[in-house]
Amino acid sequence: MRIKTLFGLTTALAIGISASAAFAENIKIAFIDPLSGPFAAVGASGLAQYEFAIDQLVNQQGGVLGGKNLEIVSFDNKMSGKESLIQLQVAIDQGIRFIAQGNSSGIAHAISDAINKHNKRNPDNRVLFMNYSAVDPALTNDKCTFWHFRFDANADIKMDVMTDVMAANAALERVYIIGQDYSFGKAVAAAAVRDLEAKRPDVEIVGNELHPLGKVKDFTPYARKIIASGADAVITGNFGADMVGLGRAIIGAGFEGPIYTYYGAATGITRTFGEAGKDTIRLVQEGGVNPPASDRAADYITAFKAKYPEQDIAQARITNVVEMLAKAIDAAGTADDVVKVALALEGMEHDSLWGGKIFMRPQDHQAIQDVHITVHTDEGIQFPLDNSPFGLLTESTVEMAGMDSATTCQMQRP
Amino acid sequence: MDLFLVNLIDGLVYGLLLFMLSAGLTLIFSMMGVLNFAHASFYMLGAYFAYQISTYLGFWTGLLIAPLIVGVAGAGIERYGLRRVHQFGHVPELIFTFGLALLIEEVVQFFWGKSQKAYDTPEILQFALFSIGNNSIAAYKVFMIFVSIAIFLALLYVLTRTRVGMIIQAALSYPKTVEALGHNVPMVFMGVFGVGTALAGVAGVIAGPVLGTFPGMAFVLGSIVFVTIVIGGLGSLWGALLASLLIGWMTTFAAASSFQFADILLFLGMERPADMAASKLRDLWTLTMPQIGPILPYMLMVFILVVRPHGLMGKRGL
Incomplete structure (x- = not known):
């Protein structure tokens, strides 16, 4: 018994040492998003997509910097700003240089602000913020920083695309805007009114x-x-149970026109x-x-569903985050000097796995990309969602949406 | 006018749904003298059980079986949980039901996950029965009205016309005396608790497809049910019905109205400020009726407590 324990202990120790030796080589990305509580489903989905993208698109292709692997480390922020800052500090203390977060623009603001201060005070171990979902336009306008990169199209760009498509519909006469009573709902409503008045004053x-x-x-x-x-179309920024x-x-009451949504x-x-x-x-x-977009994209989704049958590629941009970060690290020749990585990321053009190009606009660090209007249907759906027959079919596309959109960003560069 | 009629029907549906939840709770509350915080959780359990059963055996089987399971679970919790806690006084009972509500929510999330379930109305009722203006009234809503009214009539009959009902009513007011007369009062308590939770289960089964089946559904409805029974008066079935309909119509009409508080300010002779951000009354200028709709029932409760502490139809106070 005793010998057995001792043997087991030595083995465990040996495995532990070799594991940590292997991990020491890895370049880590901290994933700070909700993994418990009411929003955990969204966080868990994002984490699975990161794990898969890093494994498939980087590590299996030979890694970065001639053989180093990327690794995602998850931190549960419980969808709270305070908890996010604690987890951010833990991640920085562990020597992690890349932070990925996306759920809630409020939290993104808190993290961006904290990272900005940290980088000023600690020029030796600066970190970068990979914002993969938070869409508040302010993050790439008034509140922009050199350390923040946004990979999703922001709420204004999305509204621009939405209203472009609506404006093209000559039969459209009346629009109803409804949203949740908080900052994002109000921002969506304001943007919708502004864009519709400009494009279709009638x-x-x-x-x-x-x-x-x-x-x-x-x-009801x-x-x-x-x-x-008598509305012909509805616009809403609702999410979660409010969206459903x-x-x-609306559908139950007999509405037949389109309902344009973000989530x-x-x-x-x-x-x-x-x-x-x-x-x-x-x-x-x-x-x-x-x-x-291609056979490669189809194979990627099929492989993802095989590994995570309960999850979906619901945030396709995550592959762009991973691929572009890997490219930037290679181009900079280092994963420790994040200023070099950030400079490589600025202005980068990348061929997305999902078709089209991604251009990381240098003046505000907003990714410019193709934005689509998709429709919920079960016809022509190769990759459905939620393991149901239904999925989203691309209906129209605006290429490089918001390429020349204005920004108020005045970036302070190191 | 069309819209008024439609709102009247929608408010009726919502009010009757509230009634099914509050009917059980008002009996339990007046009997035990303790708020059952977990009451709305039984409503949630009803919806989830019915969803699970409906995936195998269809909606109608779920409608029959799910409330039974919820009722039996409720009776079991009374017999082996609440009754033991009861001897230590009201506060431990209160904490017990509060803990139970949290526990049920976690259990539901553990088994069914955090995202909304695709629990849908039965296909046979998926059509618009009639339309008023452009607004269609789904057959399922009419079905909900009939089920709730049937349950109300059945409860009323049992409570006022049968021997069981008389014993329950007596046990509600004078439990000691009824016990002295040789009736098994703990048994009556267990029965009422079971039936009350089963009613909440029925409400969950028929509301789940309309209001959504998700882990937050108990929390969303929980507090409004208490408001209903306080307004209606404890232990009064008629009071519960009256208060439920009142709240149903009040919230529906508030949400449907396009009334703006700016109109009052304009009427009072004030001028709309050019720069809203600089105005001290900017919140009042931009406030609309739908925004304050959800707090109206609570304001009504405070008002009722001030002028009629025992509720609209209640016979005794809190």
């Missing part, structure tokens, strides 16, 4: 309404108002809409998968 905005965030039990009265207003509740109520799919939402949402729910997003 279109009447028949409703512009905010409802309490996460407190509405029954969306809102749906009735939308029907009564609103969408189902009307995946993590259970697509499955819940099912047949009822067909040809009605539309999403503005980058990186559409139906139809896939």
